[in-house]
Amino acid sequence: MTKAVKPVAREARHYIRIKEQILADIAEGKLQPGDRVSSESELVAAFGVSRMTANRALRELMFEGILKRSAGIGTFVSPKHLDVDLLQIRNIADEILERGHKHKAAVVKAGLMKADANVADALELTLGAGVMHSLIVHLENDQPIQVEERYVNPLVAPDYLSTDFSSMTPNEYLTKVAPITAFEHVVQAVKPDPAIRKYLGLKNDHPCLRVFRRTWSGEAVVTCALLYYPGAQYRLEARSTKGPSKPVAILGEKL
Amino acid sequence: MTKAVKPVAREARHYIRIKEQILADIAEGKLQPGDRVSSESELVAAFGVSRMTANRALRELMFEGILKRSAGIGTFVSPKHLDVDLLQIRNIADEILERGHKHKAAVVKAGLMKADANVADALELTLGAGVMHSLIVHLENDQPIQVEERYVNPLVAPDYLSTDFSSMTPNEYLTKVAPITAFEHVVQAVKPDPAIRKYLGLKNDHPCLRVFRRTWSGEAVVTCALLYYPGAQYRLEARSTKGPSKPVAILGEKL
DNA sequence: GCGACTAGCCTGTATATACAGGGCGGAGAA
DNA sequence: TTCTCCGCCCTGTATATACAGGCTAGTCGC
Incomplete structure (x- = not known):
């Protein structure tokens, strides 16, 4: 039996919250270029979301050139340019x-x-x-x-x-x-x-x-x-x- | 009981196949600027993929400026790129x-x-x-x-x-x-x-x-x-x- | 001591499902 | 005839799950 899935109001948009948090950490200097960013599973724990949601946040930040990801290694802040x-x-x-x-x-x-x-x-x-x-x-x-x-x-x-x-x-x-x-x-x-x-x-x-x-x-x-x-x-x-x-x-x- | 999920070899990358198909249709003129593109559920039927996969293909093409989407209406080829x-x-x-x-x-x-x-x-x-x-x-x-x-x-x-x-x-x-x-x-x-x-x-x-x-x-x-x-x-x-x-x-x- | 194997973490991709909410057209009420 | 409401289609978001495969560190056998 599949466990009950709790739907989330559209306004929540967890993946945006995660992106904003990471962008804020970069802006405040808590994350420097080259630093390792929380892995998907760490974000799952920290934000109480599913891995797909964390994945989406990180993937979009990668597309935007903010992060660099490689399978098996992790996710990192792109060198600043x-x-x-x-x-x-x-x-x-x-x-x-x-x-x-x-x-x-x-x-x-x-x-x-x-x-x-x-x-x-x-x-x-x-x-x-x-x-x-x-x-x-x-x-x-x-x-x-x-x-x-x-x-x-x-x-x-x-x-x-x-x-x-x-x-x-x-x-x-x-x-x-x-x-x-x-x-x-x-x-x-x-x-x-x-x-x-x-x-x-x-x-x-x-x-x-x-x-x-x-x-x-x-x-x-x-x-x-x-x-x-x-x-x-x-x-x-x-x-x-x-x-x-x-x-x-x-x-x-x-x- | 959840139905058995058929895993797909990574090489397949269905969402890329869908993107390529749409890009090809645009290149060949089969899809003109302003035209309506297949909806997610139509792509599900056509490609035999899940809606999330079709969603990803369309979403990425939207980010790339190729498509324009609006909830309740549909997905369309961007006016000009x-x-x-x-x-x-x-x-x-x-x-x-x-x-x-x-x-x-x-x-x-x-x-x-x-x-x-x-x-x-x-x-x-x-x-x-x-x-x-x-x-x-x-x-x-x-x-x-x-x-x-x-x-x-x-x-x-x-x-x-x-x-x-x-x-x-x-x-x-x-x-x-x-x-x-x-x-x-x-x-x-x-x-x-x-x-x-x-x-x-x-x-x-x-x-x-x-x-x-x-x-x-x-x-x-x-x-x-x-x-x-x-x-x-x-x-x-x-x-x-x-x-x-x-x-x-x-x-x-x-x- | 060195190399092969493996366990474990990480991302990549895919699926089935569920609910939220916009937009539109048709059925039925006024 | 006109207006309103409902059902249907569409996208948006979120979840739980599963397997593929890159990479590393540590263990075990030689």
């Missing part, structure tokens, strides 16, 4: 919040300017046309992680400069005003110039990832931006649809 | 030839080795399994432009090492032996170690673009490679389908 999806445009504030961290944006500059040849070309405007420009440093837990230099097409988003960038990122505002229908990413490794280095708090010889992004809404270029990331920590990922099941350590990094 | 071509894998020799330049490949190392933890993980083999390894420097007009360190799954391409890499790049050979069905790119800016620096002929503080690439053929990982590019010259591009008409100068060299 910040991922950006090359094939997708995401809001940096959301990414930071998802990691359980605090996002802040420091506006260094914001104003109007005349398009020089490069900018005019990139935004498909005429030379000397009025263009909006902003330079913003994004902070994760008060650590700088991205410098965003942006040029905006005033024909598409005329109210860009009156946005409060501390409560809404440029990206967020612009996608609301003009939904993205196409984009382009060009990635380079560069030696950052002194100003960028200062904003990111980098040493002289620290390599730096630079992403040049343009986004379209219909036929019009909405905006283009230069995004600078501190190199070593930052990873850009691109996967094809049928992609791999789980993230893997890059060869050359320690497991 | 960007096509795979965004970051294609190209043969470096072809790229060089297209520029009207001369390609040469210098084989630094080529041999068998035992998979360490990282390599085993990346190729989805067991620790200590035999793996083929090669280190090749690609030259454009006798200037080094890429260092390619590659690990190859011997189960997929056992004759890899007997290839003449000066007449056929590893990439070319491998795509011939096992057509690529999926890939993953992870891009970082790094300070190259002395050996890589030497091969690329770089100065000490020169930044460097490192691409970690894995390619699949069906369920098997064919190969993974670390590709090093001298940063400033090299651009990695990703475009969405509707992409821009023509390449544009990166706003760049000045702030």
Whole structure:
């Protein structure tokens, strides 16, 4: 005879509680990268759930790149790295919040300017046309992680400069005003110039990832931006649809 | 009394079969964006699996952005998902030839080795399994432009090492032996170690673009490679389908 | 002392079952 | 005819169970 199964209200969502607990432990530093996470059976005991539920929580965290699992060994916290999806445009504030961290944006500059040849070309405007420009440093837990230099097409988003960038990122505002229908990413490794280095708090010889992004809404270029990331920590990922099941350590990094 | 449960060999992985079937139907156009996908119970009947297994397949496809589900209604193909071509894998020799330049490949190392933890993980083999390894420097007009360190799954391409890499790049050979069905790119800016620096002929503080690439053929990982590019010259591009008409100068060299 | 075997822990996959709750359409009441 | 309620289909979540198979440490025989 099967034992009576006590159903659980949908609101409980035990697997989410387990995920939140693990994410909180990571955020508070109780779990460090490389640390062993409770095994499924330990979670069963600790949370009073079935192993399938614990399994689901851990499996989803693995898919999200937070944990690394291997049969016979155990479950571990992934080496810390910040991922950006090359094939997708995401809001940096959301990414930071998802990691359980605090996002802040420091506006260094914001104003109007005349398009020089490069900018005019990139935004498909005429030379000397009025263009909006902003330079913003994004902070994760008060650590700088991205410098965003942006040029905006005033024909598409005329109210860009009156946005409060501390409560809404440029990206967020612009996608609301003009939904993205196409984009382009060009990635380079560069030696950052002194100003960028200062904003990111980098040493002289620290390599730096630079992403040049343009986004379209219909036929019009909405905006283009230069995004600078501190190199070593930052990873850009691109996967094809049928992609791999789980993230893997890059060869050359320690497991 | 619980009915006897027929255990299934791990190799079966029914949920993956279901996912592949759905992905194939989408690829062949049998399922269009917005179409309704078989419900869980229909899949149970069609594949002879339990509902939990069908549920897992659909849930994972939802996480991957392929499907959209809503309780009480059904499961549907997501309206649009960007096509795979965004970051294609190209043969470096072809790229060089297209520029009207001369390609040469210098084989630094080529041999068998035992998979360490990282390599085993990346190729989805067991620790200590035999793996083929090669280190090749690609030259454009006798200037080094890429260092390619590659690990190859011997189960997929056992004759890899007997290839003449000066007449056929590893990439070319491998795509011939096992057509690529999926890939993953992870891009970082790094300070190259002395050996890589030497091969690329770089100065000490020169930044460097490192691409970690894995390619699949069906369920098997064919190969993974670390590709090093001298940063400033090299651009990695990703475009969405509707992409821009023509390449544009990166706003760049000045702030 | 060394190697082979084994017990035990861990994840991976699969099944049968159960209840919660959203959404929709048809039957029956107003 | 219109409105309401109920039953049915669908997904969401949870449980108990079972077997497969990777990995390790410890034991036992030689």
